[in-house]
Amino acid sequence: MTLPGVYYGIVTQNKDPENLNRIKVRLPWLDKGDVDQTHWAQLSTPMEGKKFGWYTLPDIEDAVLVMFMAGDIRQPVLVGGVWSKTDAPPELNEDGKNNFRGYRSRTGHRLILDDSKKPKVVIADMTAKNVLGLGDFAEDGTGQNKSAVFKPGMAGEKGISLSTMEGKMEVVATGKITFKAGQNVKMNATETVDVKADSELKLDGNSLKMNSGSDSNYVGKPANVC
Numbered sequence: 658m659t660l661p662g663v664y665y666g667i668v669t670q671n672k673d674p675e676n677l678n679r680i681k682v683r684l685p686w687l688d689k690g691d692v693d694q695t696h697w698a699q700l701s702t703p704m705e706g707k708k709f710g711w712y713t714l715p716d717i718e719d720a721v722l723v724m725f726m727a728g729d730i731r732q733p734v735l736v737g738g739v740w741s742k743t744d745a746p747p748e749l750n751e752d753g754k755n756n757f758r759g760y761r762s763r764t765g766h767r768l769i770l771d772d773s774k775k776p777k778v779v780i781a782d783m784t785a786k787n788v789l790g791l792g793d794f795a796e797d798g799t800g801q802n803k804s805a806v807f808k809p810g811m812a813g814e815k816g817i818s819l820s821t822m823e824g825k826m827e828v829v830a831t832g833k834i835t836f837k838a839g840q841n842v843k844m845n846a847t848e849t850v851d852v853k854a855d856s857e858l859k860l861d862g863n864s865l866k867m868n869s870g871s872d873s874n875y876v877g878k879p880a881n882v883c
Contacts, residue, residue, distance in 0.1 A: 659728040663736060668719045669694045678714055680735060682723050698723055698733035716763065720744055 666682035673679045679697040687693050702711045715721055720739045726732040740746045747761035758770040765783035777792025828834065836842060844850055852858065867873075 660725045660730050661728040663722050663724045665739065666695070666721055666723045668715045668717050668721055671714055671717055673697060678712070680715060680721075682721060682733065682735070684723075695723065695733040696731050698735050700735045701737070 664684060665686070666684050668680050669683045670681040675697075677697075677699070679699055681694045681696070682698055683694045700714070702713075704710045715735070715738060720741060720743075722736040722739055723733050724736055726734060747767075748757055748759060750757075754773070756771060756773040758772070760768040762783075765785075767779070767781045769777075769779040769781075771777045771779065771792065775793040777790055779788060779790045779792075781788045
């Protein structure tokens with residue numbers, strides 16, 4: 658049986674016994690579409706190689722497009738998925754500007770590429786409470802906070818670095834913020850370091866060293882040094 662062209666199908670199996678990430682597809686338009694399925698179909702991906710590449714295996718019952726190499730029904734290849742009223746797309750283009758690209762997983766993890774007037778890249782988990790963003794997040798649209806970067810292993814070291822190349826960076830929480838290190842904690846600024854508490858400010862240590870290159874002023878009501 659020769660089948661030239663591209664055909665609509667429904668995924669029936671995605672657990673490949675040879676671990677090649679192939680799938681089987683039911684072709685509903687066949688006379689026995691409810692029971693018939695294709696041979697194992699290879700996936701066409703944007704990139705592939707030995708132990709690397711783009712990995713998005715369809716779920717069972719997903720709607721897909723399949724074609725057959727040289728029209729041979731024994732050699733199916735998955736071309737891609739198909740959205741429908743039943744399987745609606747994860748994002749919409751309601752304003753017609755088509756500013757968003759991205760990926761959304763089955764549970765709701767998201768990668769968003771925003772090409773609007775405030776361009777940014779956003780990665781968010783399914784709760785939308787844990788979000789990593791790079792780009793223009795200024796509320797006034799001025800472009801401040803332009804390159805907020807969150808990277809593991811920055812500067813060739815094991816660990817995490819959080820930095821911004823332009824504008825300011827703010828860490829805000831409605832509750833408590835805790836910084837804890839197994840070794841040293843350092844704070845450095847080319848200008849002023851301002852530490853303020855609306856209630857009580859505590860500094861505690863086995864020893865305390867303070868050094869000033871010029872005048873030192875202590876102001877209190879009263880100021881007590883013991």
